[in-house]
Amino acid sequence: DVKVTQSSRYLVKRTGEKVFLECVQDMDHENMFWYRQDPGLGLRLIYFSYDVKMKEKGDIPEGYSVSREKKERFSLILESASTNQTSMYLCASRSGETRSQPQHFGDGTRLSIL
């Protein structure tokens, strides 16, 4: 079974802090994704990565950056946290092997910015 592990289930940070959310997958997947999930807005893609050191902006990249130095790890960085970044953050990974491969999700990090 694919395992996608997010480093924290709950996180509380202060406005202006630099925040790191970590995601690790154990299946040697090429593609990795970061989403945020908010009530009434569904899932929105922040960034994704299709290989080590490669990244693409998603639908809402403003205020975020990402890092993928190793294949198994994809980090989401909030450069200067703001209260409107309080949300549930979901990481996913996917094999690039065939077109029908699904995304596999972690359990999420519920981030509160005070």
Place this chain on the structure above:
Amino acid sequence: GNSVTQMEGPVTLSEEAFLTINCTYTATGYPSLFWYVQYPGEGLQLLLKATKADDKGSNKGFEATYRKETTSFHLEKGSVQVSDSAVYFCASFSPATDSWGKLQFGAGTQVVVTP
């Protein structure tokens, strides 16, 4: 552009009732289609998938058939349990237009099953 539309919730029903959640898609080419389920406080889990027309995905008593003529992928279960209470997401991937496995998600449908 590509998109997925699913019925709004919440859907409230009694245990052992029949469940249908409608999902329709617009896409270029021939997308792969997925249903994900999210239990309270958890991430999304893949429930089932279908990759070509007339394919039927099934898992845990849930089924969905890829209908190209109606561009639909409705989710059904014949007899729901309280443990099926969750949010269900329909999603599509169109290799013609979506790079690197990027999914289009529906808004999600909350299902509440009462004893």
